[in-house]
Amino acid sequence: MLIYVIKRLLAGVPTLLISFTLVFFIAHATPGSPWDASSNRPIEPAVKARLDEKYNLNAPLYVQYVSYLSGAVRGDFGPSFRDRTMNVSDIVAQFLPVSLKLGGAAMLLAVLLGLPLGALAALSRKPIVDGAVRVISTVGISMPTYVVTSILIVSLGVGLGWVPTFGWEGFFSISSIVPIVSLALAPLGAVIRSFRTSLLEVMNLDFIKTARAKGLKPMSIIIHHMSRNALVPTVTVVGAYASSILVGSFFVESIAGIPGFGRYLVLAVAARDYPVIIATTLIYAMLVIVINILVDLIYFLLDPQVRLESA
Incomplete structure (x- = not known):
């Protein structure tokens, strides 16, 4: 298992190198200067030249590339151009935990609500229950996150006055309700749909019929036999949306004013x-690389066939 994880991490190195190369050249190909964008008034050419020299921006592009790459390998990205009093490492330490907590809470909410609702839709004998849950799933998947955020801010913040319309008062305050719900709605719908479909496929297989013939309790069959097999494709959905939420939360953070x-x-x-x-x-x-590795490890725990193939 450890060897497998190490191999996957090493396989992610080319991905990181390609990502670094693309974003480096795209960023430097953008017209303009960092000093123009960070100032409200024009900067004198002599001042701009001194800033370029101080931050090595007057060097050839390949020299800057090697310099940035060597620093990135050591985890040192240098100072920020926008806030020159802070290093990039300080910015990461200050702002990244907020995004990780926000995305983690949204995914946890989506999984804790999505699995029971998906099971309810698949196992319920009342068409109205299945239909209602499917409507929730469709709405969650089809509505963009920034639209959901705007609707929640207008309805809950402006209309009812229950939550702040902008700003951040901490992770455990009411200001976190709108961003968490907004981010959780799409993965909630996907988890419901995936788990419902998987349960419907599993419930008529031969090993389920055998378990029923042995006289096992229905709840035991659902938890230990049906759910475990139905979770395998659902884990893929959860992993994909976890990557999407962590990478794409800047829409919600910008609209809601989250630092x-x-x-x-x-x-x-x-x-x-x-x-x-x-x-x-x-x-x-x-x-994204770490989340994909975690998904593969969960496959290993859930699916005996994966363990046999690994062995």
């Missing part, structure tokens, strides 16, 4: 803050 890593990325792109843009891209790429 997360995604919102800071939007500000960094507008300011042409190359070190922050490069660091953010690499961190998000690493998160």
